[in-house]
Amino acid sequence: MSLAYLLRRLGTLLLVLFGVSLVTFAIIPLLPGSPARVTLGVQATPEAVATLERQMGLDRPLPVQYVSWIGGIITRGDFGTSLISRQPIRGEVTRRLPATITLALVALAIGLAIAIPAGYVSALKPGSARDLGVSVMSQLGVSVPDFWMGILLILLFSETLGWLPSSGYRPLSDGFVPWGRHVLLPAATVGIISGSIMARFVRSALLEVLGQDYVRTAHAKGVPRRTVLRKHVMRNAAISIVTIVGLQMATLLSAVVVVEIIFAWPGLGQLALTATLQRDYPALQAAVLLAAVTFTVVNLLTDLSYTFLDPRISYA
Amino acid sequence: MTRIRTLALALGLALTGLAAAQTSGGTLVAAWEQEPVGLDPHITSARSSYQVLENVLDTLITLDAEQNLVPSLAHAWTVADDGLSVTFELREGVRFSNGTEFTSQHVVTVFERLLDPETGSGNAWRMAGVTSIDAPDATTVVLTLDAPNPSLLGHLASSNALAIFDPVGVEDGSINTRPIGTGPFMISDYQPGTRVLLERNPHYWEDGLPYLDAVDIRIIGDETVRRSALVTGDIDWAFSIPPQAVEELDARDDVLVDRAAAGAYYYIGVNTAEGPLADERVRRAIAFAINRDNIAAAAEFGNAQVTQDPIPPSSAWNFGYAPYGYDPERARELLAEAGFADGFEMEIMPTSFIEATIRAAQVIQADLAAVGIRASIRTLEWAEWLQEQGDGNYDTFVCSWNGLIDPDDFFYAQHRTGEVFNFTGYSNPTVDELLDEARMLPEFDARRPLYEQINRTIVDEAPYIYLYNPLEIHAYAPDVMGFAARADQAVRFVTTWLDR
Numbered sequence: 164m165s166l167a168y169l170l171r172r173l174g175t176l177l178l179v180l181f182g183v184s185l186v187t188f189a190i191i192p193l194l195p196g197s198p199a200r201v202t203l204g205v206q207a208t209p210e211a212v213a214t215l216e217r218q219m220g221l222d223r224p225l226p227v228q229y230v231s232w233i234g235g236i237i238t239r240g241d242f243g244t245s246l247i248s249r250q251p252i253r254g255e256v257t258r259r260l261p262a263t264i265t266l267a268l269v270a271l272a273i274g275l276a277i278a279i280p281a282g283y284v285s286a287l288k289p290g291s292a293r294d295l296g297v298s299v300m301s302q303l304g305v306s307v308p309d310f311w312m313g314i315l316l317i318l319l320f321s322e323t324l325g326w327l328p329s330s331g332y333r334p335l336s337d338g339f340v341p342w343g344r345h346v347l348l349p350a351a352t353v354g355i356i357s358g359s360i361m362a363r364f365v366r367s368a369l370l371e372v373l374g375q376d377y378v379r380t381a382h383a384k385g386v387p388r389r390t391v392l393r394k395h396v397m398r399n400a401a402i403s404i405v406t407i408v409g410l411q412m413a414t415l416l417s418a419v420v421v422v423e424i425i426f427a428w429p430g431l432g433q434l435a436l437t438a439t440l441q442r443d444y445p446a447l448q449a450a451v452l453l454a455a456v457t458f459t460v461v462n463l464l465t466d467l468s469y470t471f472l473d474p475r476i477s478y479a
Numbered sequence: 480m481t482r483i484r485t486l487a488l489a490l491g492l493a494l495t496g497l498a499a500a501q502t503s504g505g506t507l508v509a510a511w512e513q514e515p516v517g518l519d520p521h522i523t524s525a526r527s528s529y530q531v532l533e534n535v536l537d538t539l540i541t542l543d544a545e546q547n548l549v550p551s552l553a554h555a556w557t558v559a560d561d562g563l564s565v566t567f568e569l570r571e572g573v574r575f576s577n578g579t580e581f582t583s584q585h586v587v588t589v590f591e592r593l594l595d596p597e598t599g600s601g602n603a604w605r606m607a608g609v610t611s612i613d614a615p616d617a618t619t620v621v622l623t624l625d626a627p628n629p630s631l632l633g634h635l636a637s638s639n640a641l642a643i644f645d646p647v648g649v650e651d652g653s654i655n656t657r658p659i660g661t662g663p664f665m666i667s668d669y670q671p672g673t674r675v676l677l678e679r680n681p682h683y684w685e686d687g688l689p690y691l692d693a694v695d696i697r698i699i700g701d702e703t704v705r706r707s708a709l710v711t712g713d714i715d716w717a718f719s720i721p722p723q724a725v726e727e728l729d730a731r732d733d734v735l736v737d738r739a740a741a742g743a744y745y746y747i748g749v750n751t752a753e754g755p756l757a758d759e760r761v762r763r764a765i766a767f768a769i770n771r772d773n774i775a776a777a778a779e780f781g782n783a784q785v786t787q788d789p790i791p792p793s794s795a796w797n798f799g800y801a802p803y804g805y806d807p808e809r810a811r812e813l814l815a816e817a818g819f820a821d822g823f824e825m826e827i828m829p830t831s832f833i834e835a836t837i838r839a840a841q842v843i844q845a846d847l848a849a850v851g852i853r854a855s856i857r858t859l860e861w862a863e864w865l866q867e868q869g870d871g872n873y874d875t876f877v878c879s880w881n882g883l884i885d886p887d888d889f890f891y892a893q894h895r896t897g898e899v900f901n902f903t904g905y906s907n908p909t910v911d912e913l914l915d916e917a918r919m920l921p922e923f924d925a926r927r928p929l930y931e932q933i934n935r936t937i938v939d940e941a942p943y944i945y946l947y948n949p950l951e952i953h954a955y956a957p958d959v960m961g962f963a964a965r966a967d968q969a970v971r972f973v974t975t976w977l978d979r
Contacts (some may be wrong), residue, residue: 214599250656329704425701
């Protein structure tokens with residue numbers, strides 16, 4: 164992989180992010196309703212709305228607002244001030260980022276822990292009872308809405324069994340056990356769903372490789388079955404699986420939003436929803452921009468990982 | 480039956496409360512359903528914000544559990560005979576939670592900020608008529624008015640928008656996240672969307688209070704999860720519980736459901752500006768067509784008292800005027816008289832912010848269909864709903880008014896021609912005159928007949944079609960002592976303690 168390629172990719176990434184920033188900035192204020200009205204509620208008099216909008220800087224032309232916003236981000240990493248809490252958004256984002264990353268990573272781990280074994284066992288004997296069982300489970304997992312899955316898990320593991328807390332977040336610095344107890348249910352909610360989706364992709368990726376000539380040849384020349392599976396099948400399916408995981412990030416991120424709301428999880432998804440409902444434009448723009456950054460960076464990393472997984476692939 | 484049980488429980492609780500000594504200490508974990516929308520008392524309008532402030536700031540006067548005016552930061556007050564000035568004698572030796580001594584000058588600064596148009600407060604109307612705020616000495620505050628405002632004392636006692644804070648927070652900008660008050664608790668941590676931590680105010684002026692060391696307020700938006708958190712003991716106290724869960728929770732030993740008749744009402748607001756709804760007969764037809772019992776059953780799962788006028792039975796100002804029985808036949812006659820024998824099309828605008836309004840709208844829609852009115856439902860989230868209501872882009876909406884005390888609160892701003900919250904466009908010169916006259920009169924006996932007439936006219940002409948008075952419902956662990964649901968919907972933890 165050449166440096167030029169990497170720079171080109173980074174350049175495209177910045178261009179995409181610039182586009183995203185422009186579009187979100189232009190679209191978000193088009194939402195009906197205004198932060199001033201939300202703050203003032205049913206008591207909003209036209210005078211008070213006008214005064215608050217002036218204080219919030221919303222009376223300035225949109226291009227002026229955009230330049231001051233994007234300028235702040237580029238020069239100082241300053242995402243502006245929340246229109247509702249009047250606190251710097253950067254602090255808010257840095258406070259919430261670890262919670263969301265924790266949730267997403269644990270959810271991804273749970274998802275993979277489900278998807279890979281499930282896809283593996285069903286791909287080895289397609290059409291068998293095991294395969295059917297995995298298909299049914301995976302169909303169920305895909306069909307269950309995330310919010311409902313979350314509530315079911317709470318009813319079972321918190322209310323009925325009393326094993327895990329029903330909501331809330333503890334940072335890892337509070338200790339592994341409290342952290343783990345809090346993260347398990349929300350991460351499992353996302354993980355079960357994305358694991359179910361990924362299991363089907365893993366299955367078809369493995370099936371495709373299993374049907375390849377080189378696999379048959381390997382079997383024919385007497386390579387032990389386990390070695391065939393490990394060295395030829397899994398390794399060759401890895402690229403498809405990594406691609407799926409990369410693409411799943413988008414689904415994962417949107418599931419995380421819903422799950423954060425249900426489990427009162429103080430992450431960026433919750434920030435995005437609250438900001439939307441309260442028309443807190445800069446907070447929402449920051450959340451959207453961060454989601455875009457995450458997604459594009461994950462995509463880039465996925466692409467770059469191909470060169471490691473398959474030495475034949477190289478980017479010039 | 481459930482009511483009797485609750486009463487027995489409450490009585491038992493009161494007795495054990497007397498028997499067991501209050502113990503100090505401990506943290507109450509409380510769950511709010513909505514997060515505060517900023518904590519600047521002058522700017523916010525959210526109940527979620529005001530009920531945090533209720534425990535942090537004090538007002539000059541306040542309301543006791545029976546809704547009588549009682550001293551708070553002011554130990555005495557006098558209203559001039561002509562109603563054009565009110566003098567407050569302030570309590571001495573009171574300190575803000577940051578140690579600063581509280582004086583009359585703080586009151587002047589705070590109220591002047593509220594009234595300053597540059598502040599952009601939506602609450603200035605609560606002090607309507609006040610032209611100047613003076614502090615002749617450190618413990619006296621005089622409010623001067625250009626016209627009597629009978630609601631003023633009620634607002635000063637009940638609205639946290641008129642509470643006193645240390646103005647130092649305005650200069651450094653902390654007013655919106657950590658306003659500093661003289662109340663029993665102080666805000667020691669505020670993480671928007673997640674948590675507000677209240678800790679005992681070491682300088683609180685009432686000896687021995689509060690009992691709790693801290694109140695840890697978490698935001699749990701999902702009602703099912705909030706219920707689970709309460710049942711599993713993850714939280715001790717819930718701001719609200721889903722109405723459909725009230726009966727089930729009532730039957731449990733590990734949760735106490737606490738109710739009070741609230742000074743609030745749900746209603747249909749009707750846009751009287753144009754179209755069929757501009758015709759009073761059509762509005763009356765709607766009032767006859769709807770089955771309020773079914774609406775209350777669907778919207779609040781029966782945790783409400785149906786009503787046809789706004790002021791609840793718990794108030795001395797209740798009139799109990801109920802001219803509309805559920806009468807679809809009469810509704811059809813009125814529609815025919817108005818020239819809409821074949822009905823017409825209209826829209827109902829509930830908001831997802833208050834789920835009860837959606838359920839109410841669904842019953843209303845079905846009831847209206849039965850008399851030929853083809854209603855569609857347009858559910859909006861809060862920000863858009865406020866915009867559409869403010870711009871008059873609706874036929875009818877469903878909403879509630881909360882925390883009203885004086886009869887003036889129930890009618891003036893909502894129904895007087897051109898007033899701030901008159902979103903229906905209703906205008907009746909006779910009602911305007913009566914409203915102006917009634918707010919000038921000091922005596923209950925003199926005011927009551929005027930408000931009775933106002934109440935009758937508004938119910939008859941139906942710019943608002945009243946549905947029900949809700950109950951204020953909180954739920955908490957049985958070892959949470961010294962808390963009670965209140966008619967004014969205030970959430971006060973000052974005398975709360977944990978029996979554990």
